[in-house]
Amino acid sequence: MWAFINKLRSPKWFYAISARLLPWFWAAALILIVTGAIWGLLFAPADYQQGNSFRIIYVHVPAAFLAQSIFVSLAVTGLVFMVWKIKIADMAATVMAPLGAAMTFIALFSGAVWGVPTWGTWWMWDARLTSMLILLFLYLGVIALRGAFTSRDSASRAASVLAMVGVINIPIIKYSVDWWYTLHQPATFTVTGRAAMPMEMWLPLLIMVLGFYSFFIALTLMRTRSEILRREASKRWVRELAAEAK
Amino acid sequence: MRPKRKQKLFMALGLVSLAAIAVGLTLYALRANINLFFSPIQIAAGDAPYERQIRAGGMVKEGSVARNPDSLDVEFTVTDYVEEVRVHYSGILPDLFREGQGVVVVGQLQRDGFIKADQVLARHDENYMPPEVSEALEAAGYSPADYQAKAAEVAKRVEEREGASQN
Numbered sequence: 009m010w011a012f013i014n015k016l017r018s019p020k021w022f023y024a025i026s027a028r029l030l031p032w033f034w035a036a037a038l039i040l041i042v043t044g045a046i047w048g049l050l051f052a053p054a055d056y057q058q059g060n061s062f063r064i065i066y067v068h069v070p071a072a073f074l075a076q077s078i079f080v081s082l083a084v085t086g087l088v089f090m091v092w093k094i095k096i097a098d099m100a101a102t103v104m105a106p107l108g109a110a111m112t113f114i115a116l117f118s119g120a121v122w123g124v125p126t127w128g129t130w131w132m133w134d135a136r137l138t139s140m141l142i143l144l145f146l147y148l149g150v151i152a153l154r155g156a157f158t159s160r161d162s163a164s165r166a167a168s169v170l171a172m173v174g175v176i177n178i179p180i181i182k183y184s185v186d187w188w189y190t191l192h193q194p195a196t197f198t199v200t201g202r203a204a205m206p207m208e209m210w211l212p213l214l215i216m217v218l219g220f221y222s223f224f225i226a227l228t229l230m231r232t233r234s235e236i237l238r239r240e241a242s243k244r245w246v247r248e249l250a251a252e253a254k
Numbered sequence: 255m256r257p258k259r260k261q262k263l264f265m266a267l268g269l270v271s272l273a274a275i276a277v278g279l280t281l282y283a284l285r286a287n288i289n290l291f292f293s294p295i296q297i298a299a300g301d302a303p304y305e306r307q308i309r310a311g312g313m314v315k316e317g318s319v320a321r322n323p324d325s326l327d328v329e330f331t332v333t334d335y336v337e338e339v340r341v342h343y344s345g346i347l348p349d350l351f352r353e354g355q356g357v358v359v360v361g362q363l364q365r366d367g368f369i370k371a372d373q374v375l376a377r378h379d380e381n382y383m384p385p386e387v388s389e390a391l392e393a394a395g396y397s398p399a400d401y402q403a404k405a406a407e408v409a410k411r412v413e414e415r416e417g418a419s420q421n
Contacts, residue, residue: 056385057350058378065382091263128348128375132358134290172266173273180281189289189311191358196380205382 017094019236020245026229033226040219048212055209064122066213069197070220072115075143076178078108078224082150083175086168096232098164099239101171102154103231107224109147116140119192127191135184136192139177146174291358294337302363310339310369311358311377319353332357332369340368350376 015021048066055062081104088097119137120130131137150167157163185194196204197213205213240246281288291311292302302308310332318331327344330353341359351357356377361369 054385055382058382062382087263087266090266091259126348126350126376126378128350129373132290132375135288169269172270175270176274176277180277187288188285189291189293191290191375191377193378193380196382204380209382 016096019096019099019240020243022096023233023236026233030226030229030233033222033229037219037222037226040215040222044212044215044219048209048216052209052212053206058126061122061125064118065196066216068115068118068122069213070217071111071118072140073217074220074224075108075112075115075140076181077221078104078111079143079146079171080175080178082108082171086171089164090168090172095239096236098168099235100228100232101164101167103235104228105147105150105154105167107227109144109151112140112144112147116144132191134190134192135188136181136190139181139184142177143174143181146170146177150174293334294332294339295334297339297363298337304365305362307360307372308363308369309358309360310341310363311356312339314351314353314355314357316353332359339363341371341374342368343371343374345372345374347374348376350378 044066049063052063052066054060082101085097085101085104088094089101116137119140123130123132150170153166153170154163157166184190185192197210197217198204199214237246237249291309294310294312296302297310302310312332312334315331315333315338318329318333320329322328325344326346327342328347329340329342331338331340333339341361343359343361351374356379358375358377359369359371360373360375361371363369
């Protein structure tokens, strides 16, 4: 276990191992998202009340899941970086934040598009929608803090602290629909598969969720690799690698 | 773990728990204000102010919708299966509006006890199903919404009301 963690500290080792993992995650993401999208958008049955507009769930729910998971990842990598000074954790946090912000935006936007025909309004200051908007601002704050310092170490530490403190918003988002009266309904999709949705609607959604996660992992690995090269450009192994490539 | 790292770990965790406590207390203090709407129980208990913009939510009572054939005026009852409140509205209703549907109405509570609504929003529940399934359920005498969940919710509301009347 400790040997593995020690290996993780080495950017060179990470660079090598991620090259082997990357094609698998890209393949999984492509297959799952294409299958899930075609199944969900074309073949899953329409909803008895919402008709076809319910299909927005196949984008909305995976995006919202990722938006929250990525922020938790930012907090964890932030803690790991602050306490153990593991550089890889900070590099991963740097590349994950914009993807998380994008996913939050997609969740908010697709929710608004769904809200117009379903609720009769695209926005309402209810607890779920507001806490999700705060998540978007937290992401923008994390990204902005990274750009606000001339020293990379200060920037990383500031962004880590904001991610760690901001993670309190995640349980608020998750439980807002249970704690308070909100316009947003409680969760339809659960991994335990409580029967709020029949199998032929639930399965493509599960595939989409898994596909989005694979996409997130693949993109994070790929972008962390380029971040490694950028930050370690003066190291010998990187220069040797560059010489080989020529 | 080296002492310095241990100290940093505790500092980080301490910072996060302090922030969590602060946010938790804030939310606890604001708990009533975070609710998007008043339920009919709260309105019956006199919690909602008169003639000020409020939101009320609940289910549209079955058989309560009365439309004026000459205009867009519509009247219906919002219920939480314990208490009820009558709503007067003039305008276009959302597509999902129907009897038995969850709604949020924005408007003013009048002294006569009804709500004059400016806006009616449909509230969707978490149950998704194909039309055939909902038809089969209805044929078998069930409402499409999850019966168990609804029964549990009503029980909780009755409890809430009993709690409220004790205060």
